[in-house]
Amino acid sequence: MEKRCVSEEVGSIRIPDFNEVREYVLKVYQDRISVPKGLKRKYVVIYLSKIDRVNSYLVNRVLNNLEKLSKISISKFYQEILKLAGINGYEQTLNILYRRMKVINRLWSVYRVGIKSSLDAKEARRVFREYIGRVLSIFRRSSDELDLIRSAVALLSKIPCIDDLPTIVVAGMPQTGKSTFVGNVSTAKPKVSPFPFTTKDIILGHIELDSVKVQIIDTPGILDRPLNELNPIERKAYLAIKYLADYILYFIDPLEDSYYNIENQLKLLQSIINEFGEEKIFVVINKIDSVKPERLEYVKKLVSERTNTYIYTISALKNLNTHNLIRDVVSRIRRNTV
Incomplete structure (x- = not known):
């Protein structure tokens, strides 16, 4: 059974x-x-x-x-x-x-x-x-x-079924494209909206690639502030990262008119690295279909000053480079489970 x-x-x-x-x-x-x-x-x-x-x-x-x-x-x-x-x-x-x-x-x-x-x-x-x-x-x-x-x-009974599978948690500040990405690459169908904090609960989907099955979790956006100041919606994201994540995809919105400026996004990235370690984090700069090349290079430079991890550049909306990202994550999972 x-x-x-x-x-x-x-x-x-x-x-x-x-x-x-x-x-x-x-x-x-x-x-x-x-x-x-x-x-x-x-x-x-x-x-x-x-x-x-x-x-x-x-x-x-x-x-x-x-x-x-x-x-x-x-x-x-x-x-x-x-x-x-x-x-x-x-x-x-x-x-x-x-x-x-x-x-x-x-x-x-x-x-x-x-x-x-x-x-x-x-x-x-x-x-x-x-x-x-x-x-x-x-x-x-x-x-x-x-x-x-x-x-x-x-x-x-309302919490999604969390299986005993390798787990990817998608994290970042609100409006960085997390839900669009999870909806495009997995079985999950999160609500997508142009307003921050649209995702209020964790949403779970599955990905199967090269006979490896993983679960991916879309989380509410987190703001850069101390743990004791997080609201209940943000704390759900924190708990998913802390207790469920084998790997974390940290999403960054590089646009100059993003909801939250790049410095705040990088401060949150640094907080996550400090608490959970750099080895399980994949940094993902999203929305490359909408950002100017010079702005993208500037954001990549800022990120590289804070972490040695490889920086992925994708467009979740247009499905640009998303498959390469998932393939690399699954390859890491396969190497670590052999």
Whole structure:
């Protein structure tokens, strides 16, 4: 069976909230149960049926799903994405809820014995009502934890499937042509717009060349500022670089009227080199179809003063030199995986 990615595994799981549990439990309490005529102590059969229905629902819809979630390995990247969304303590919360659901499961065993030993229907009903009260009390106290897990599941299920493949992360400041490039060379179809910060999430595609399959990630633009000043959109790009990138394609817009001037773009490049090292970075000057030759040479000179890496010049829009860039990256991947 093919292994599914985190977003697929998590996306198949649904945890009910307190109101859903309450509604179901109260419905079971009110439902009429048909039993054969002449059956002795029919009240025992009725309330055993009700308590078993409640427990089966809680086991299948809550306990088993919490157990499934606890077995899904959440990498550091996913953990940081959750924290970025204000969802802290995911694994601890799962453990807390799981322990509480095990308590509820033990209550079922205890109260089932109580129903069996009831002397009349009134006592059986009282025992069942007490069981319901304790179950709903635990769920009411767990509302915040349930909401946190439900929010985490909703967020993780929306993240693209990140495979165990060599990974190229395309980074740079906004409006440098990252999304156009990723859309042209891979299976990804990112939104392209003339406005900065059009890409708000990481977008993943795949490339297969010479029997080598890699995944490529388009990231939101990053501005040149300290990590603690990055906004949530920029931090997604930073996390992708930090935790997912085997190689980084750093895109530069060389135009004189670019959204962000060349000095700011080079300062960000230097920050990325300082943090992640020069050996995994490919510097890519884009938009050569629109830049004057002398301006292009000037920008190349500025880049070469800051890094010894080879400088690629491409046009993502016109698909100029993009194939050579991808071929070189794949060749590097092949050499390093042999």
